[in-house]
Amino acid sequence: MRRALSGIVPTALRLGAIVLLIVVPLSATSAPGLTGTALAVTLLTAALALTMLALVLLSLRNAHEPPGVSWWKSLRSPRQAPQPVALIALGLAVILSVALSTMTHGGPAVGALLISVSLVVTRFPLRQSLPVGLLAIGGLLMAGVLAGDPTQNLTLILGNCLIFLISYAAKQRKATRAAEAREAVLAERARIAREIHDILAHSLSAQLVHLEGAKLLLRADRSAEALDRVTHARDLAKSGLEEARRAVSALREDPPALPVALRRLAEDFESAAHQACTLRISGPEQRLAPETELALVRTAQEALTNVRRHAPGSPATVELECDPAWCDLRITNPASAEKGSPGGGYGLVGMRERAELLGGTLSAGERDGGFLVHLKVPS
Helix, strand or coil, X not given: CHHHHCCHHXXXXXXXXXXXXXXXXXXXXXXXXXXXHHHHHHHHHHHHHHHHHHHHHHHHXXXXXXXXXXXXXXXXXXXXXXXCHXXXXXXXXXXXXXXXXXXHCCCHHHHHHHXXXXXXXXXXXXXXXXXXXXXXXXXXXXXXXXXXXCCCCHHHHHHHHHHHHHHHHHHHHHHHHHHHHHHHHHHHHHHHHHHHHHHHHHHHHHHHHHHHHHHHHHHCCCXXXXXXXXXXXXXXXXXXXXXXXXXXXXXXXXXXXHHHHHHHHHHHHHHHHCCCEEEEEECCCCCCCHHHHHHHHHHHHHHHHHHHHHCCCCCEEEEEEECCCEEEEEEEEECCCCCCCCCCCHHHHHHXXXXXXXXXXXXXXXXXXXXXXXXXXXX
């Protein structure tokens, strides 16, 4: 429905141009008639009107094609020779417009010429539209030479060149916007893929490690240790499911402000680990780029999750410091006396890749008897 309605306005304009092409010359000096020059004007006007009407019909047929199928492309059948009907019609319209404009000294024929040049640039690639544009310029020059004044149609020639350039620039701008839209879709798909990977990949790999260990322990008749491994795998699955749900919710809704998101992570850590999580935020309160805020939140989330798994019973500290140039995020925790669950480290690898995409850095390792995760990204 929208596709059909979008063709009504240009179709109405073209039909109006055809009506003006027929009506206006009736009151002109070189009016259509049945003898001499007047007969030639009549024949040229009729031929040009029929050609323009054929272009309108072709455009209407294109508008009624199913979405994604261009009738201009369907003119080229794989089983037949190329049949650029519309291109030939536009070339004929240019020739007729130049001839009629020369005989009537302007009038609606000039409008038909400019419309034809604009249409051919809009509908066809440059290698096909350029010859038609040169045909219009050559025809106008030839008409001036035959009339004894080569500069007679100089203004009209410049007008045609201007219309050609404006139409081509508009076409290129539209193509650029379409390419940017496609790039945005691909970037969004990549972002969603990273979200799913960062949330699930490390938890699933850790589950596999625990389950494989449980299988080996059961074969060795160490059922108590095997049960402990299965319990850890269940906890990882539950945590991964909660994080996946949180990610889906974040993708569907506007993300909260960075301080709010970090505060929620600290509260979740305290609720799950039954240990304190100190949050310190310094710097001007301002919203950062969405991808920057997302990287900071995901890094803090991954680091706190690792503290719960690999240093159970250990408190955590989250420090965020932002200035006009950089944002520093530090997550630290002291060493734990309790034995943590093993992990493959895929989450930190994903965070490091996310930081590098933003032009930042991420480091993680032991520091002052504890563990430090440090993310630095441009603000």
